[in-house]
Amino acid sequence: MTLRKSDAAPAPPLDLDGLDLWIVERGMLGLPLDEQLAGFCQRIYDAGYPMKRAQMGMGTLHPRYGAHTFVWRPGAGAVEHTPRERTTLSRQGYLQSPVYYLRSRGILEMRRRLDTGEPDEFPIFPELRAEGLTEYAARIVPYDPAQAAAVAERAAAPNLPPRPGQALDGVFFSCATDRPEGFDDGHLQQVADLLPYLTLAVKSRSTYDVASTVIETYLGHDAGHRVLTGAIERGSAETIRAVIWFSDLRGFTRLTDTLPRDALIEMLDSYLEAMARPVHANHGQILKFLGDGLLATFDLTDRDEAAVCRDALTAAAELRNAFPAFNEERKAAGKPVMDFGLALHLGEVLYGNIGASDRLDFTVVGPAVNEASRIQALCRPLERNILVSNTFEETAGGAARLESLGFHALRGVREPQELFTLSA
Numbered sequence: 001m002t003l004r005k006s007d008a009a010p011a012p013p014l015d016l017d018g019l020d021l022w023i024v025e026r027g028m029l030g031l032p033l034d035e036q037l038a039g040f041c042q043r044i045y046d047a048g049y050p051m052k053r054a055q056m057g058m059g060t061l062h063p064r065y066g067a068h069t070f071v072w073r074p075g076a077g078a079v080e081h082t083p084r085e086r087t088t089l090s091r092q093g094y095l096q097s098p099v100y101y102l103r104s105r106g107i108l109e110m111r112r113r114l115d116t117g118e119p120d121e122f123p124i125f126p127e128l129r130a131e132g133l134t135e136y137a138a139r140i141v142p143y144d145p146a147q148a149a150a151v152a153e154r155a156a157a158p159n160l161p162p163r164p165g166q167a168l169d170g171v172f173f174s175c176a177t178d179r180p181e182g183f184d185d186g187h188l189q190q191v192a193d194l195l196p197y198l199t200l201a202v203k204s205r206s207t208y209d210v211a212s213t214v215i216e217t218y219l220g221h222d223a224g225h226r227v228l229t230g231a232i233e234r235g236s237a238e239t240i241r242a243v244i245w246f247s248d249l250r251g252f253t254r255l256t257d258t259l260p261r262d263a264l265i266e267m268l269d270s271y272l273e274a275m276a277r278p279v280h281a282n283h284g285q286i287l288k289f290l291g292d293g294l295l296a297t298f299d300l301t302d303r304d305e306a307a308v309c310r311d312a313l314t315a316a317a318e319l320r321n322a323f324p325a326f327n328e329e330r331k332a333a334g335k336p337v338m339d340f341g342l343a344l345h346l347g348e349v350l351y352g353n354i355g356a357s358d359r360l361d362f363t364v365v366g367p368a369v370n371e372a373s374r375i376q377a378l379c380r381p382l383e384r385n386i387l388v389s390n391t392f393e394e395t396a397g398g399a400a401r402l403e404s405l406g407f408h409a410l411r412g413v414r415e416p417q418e419l420f421t422l423s424a
Contacts, residue, residue, distance in 0.1 A: 011184040014047040020197045027201020030208060034070055034079040040198055041072040049187055051175040052133060057099055058171045058202065061210045063217055066090075096123050098174065102140050103167035106152030109139040109192070113182065128176050135182035138174035139192055141199040171199040220285040222299070223362040227353075234360055237352025241300040242364065243312045243392065244349070245284060246372040247275055247319075247342040248293025250380065255336055263335075268292060271338055274326055278318035282311040287363050293376075297349070297364060305346075309396035312344055316386050316422055323385075341379030345372035345389040374410040375419065382408070388420040 022043070026036055033056075041054045057069040065083040072079050084090050094100050101122070102110060112121065114129045114136055128136060142148045151168045173195055177183055216224035249271055256264060272294065276286055279296045286296045298312045319342065327337040347368025353360045375387050382405060393402050402420040409416045 010186050014044065014049055014187055014190050016044065016047055016190055016194065019043055020194060023194065023197040023201050027197075027204045030205050033068065033202055033205055033209075034081055036198070036201055036205065037070050037072055038079050040194075042074075044191055044194075045074050049191060050177045050179050050183070052178050053128070053131065054173070054175045056171065056173050056198075056202070058206055059169065060206065060213070062213050067094075093123075098122050098124070098136075098138050099140070099172045100167070102138065102172070103169075104151070106148045106150070106168050107140075108142070108148060109137070111135070111137045111183075111188075114176070131176075132178045133176040134178055134180060136174065136176045137183055137188055138172065139195060140168060140170045140172050141195045142168055142170035143199075143203065144169070171195075171202055173198070219362050220287055222285050223287060227362055231353065231362075232360070234353050234355065234357060237350045237354065239348055240351045241305070241346070241348050242351070243284075243298035243300065243308055244345045244347070244364070244368055244372040245279060245296035245298065245312060245315070245342065246293070246345070246369075246376045247296075247340055248290070248376065249275075250339040250341060251336075252292035252338060255338070259336065267336060267338075270330075271340075274322065275319060275340065278315035278322070281318070282315040283308075284312065284315060288361075295364070295369075297351075300346075305395050306397045309346070309392060312392075313388075313396065313401075313422065316342055316344060320385055320422065340385060341376055342386045343372050343376035343379070343389070344386070344392050345375060346392040346395055347371070371410060371413060371417075374412060375417075377411070378408060378419070382419075384421045386422045388422065390418040390420070393418075393420045 019040075023036075023040060026039060031039075037054070037056050041051070045051060052074065054072045055069060056072075057067055059067045060083075062083075064085060066086045067084040069082045069084060070079050071082070084094065098110060102108070112125070113134065114125055115134045120126055125136070140148075148168055175183075175191070212224065212228055215228055218224075219227060249268075252268070255267065259267065271292075272289060275294055279286055279294075282298075284296045284298045286294055288295050298308050300308050319340070323340065330337050345368055347366070349364040349366040349368050351364050353362055354365060355361045371389070375389055379385060379387055384405070387405070388396075388402055396402070401423040403423050405419045405421055407416040407418050
């Protein structure tokens with residue numbers, strides 16, 4: 001592709017001396033991506049680069065978002081950060097964007113006038129023109145330069161359309177100006193020469209963000225943070241007091257024998273989301289999903305224990321109250337429904353790394369966890385959705401609105417335990 005060159009006389013070079021080192025230093029500090037972009041853009045703008053808008057984007061590994069986009073404007077005060085969700089609508093917008101055009105064809109740069117009166121090539125161009133912008137330039141800095149050639153070769157092959165799954169991977173950077181004559185060729189090249197430094201700094205921070213997301217997605221926020229900050233040695237654990245939430249779904253095993261694969265996964269995801277939502281909303285942490293159930297904790301460290309118990313009870317009440325309407329919606333849609341059982345217990349647990357030398361699990365273990373599991377197993381025979389231990393009830397205090405169900409034997413526990421349920 002032939003890039004447009006400016007017809008104006010060359011402008012004096014921008015004074016960007018030392019900016020490459022400055023970018024690397026900020027990258028080594030691990031500054032957030034929006035701060036890195038803001039600092040870079042402000043410095044080239046102050047040096048005389050006439051851009052009125054800059055955009056940076058990169059893919060990410062996240063269960064909900066597929067990419068992050070950052071937009072900088074001079075004088076705006078803050079960078080606009082937009083995570084691109086993994087939805088059909090978001091995907092359609094991406095397929096009509098300059099970044100997809102470049103990535104899918106293995107093209108590293110493009111440059112377009114916005115004031116020629118020609119039909120708009122991309123939906124974003126009318127928006128830029130409405131801001132008074134006259135020229136747009138974009139570039140991808142690939143993580144693997146060899147990949148660019150491979151993608152370009154495929155894109156050039158006859159009868160082989162671009163494949164989104166094999167698109168060029170790297171950092172996308174675009175900028176636009178309102179100067180009537182557009183960008184100066186030399187200035188554009190100066191900025192392009194700095195983009196590999198920005199890409200390296202951005203990739204460093206982005207890699208850390210991806211690692212944080214993956215760890216917290218699979219371990220939970222607190223456990224993930226502990227692992228990422230060094231708690232990775234087998235046997236590194238501490239004793240904490242916590243409220244233990246142990247819940248599972250009733251009827252799942254029966255449905256696994258009758259439902260098609262996709263319907264089974266949809267049902268399990270929907271119900272686990274319904275059980276997880278009140279836990280997260282009330283300061284709890286889900287440590288793991290156990291097939292059709294989950295194990296969560298409400299940490300009592302540095303908090304009033306009665307207040308933490310109230311949080312857990314609020315979460316339990318929200319789950320109980322939401323389930324009937326949730327099941328009615330599924331019935332109306334012709335989908336199978338299930339019920340739930342939940343135990344709330346309180347006690348000391350070991351919280352940390354347990355497992356093999358090369359395969360660890362960050363979790364909670366101890367008698368209190370086992371007792372919570374035993375209590376939850378009584379939900380079905382006692383025909384109750386929620387069961388609460390006497391230890392929890394004593395700590396929660398009289399404001400908990402709990403009613404006694406009498407004493408019951410727990411498997412593996414010597415003395416019968418008084419159990420409670422949440423009042424209607």
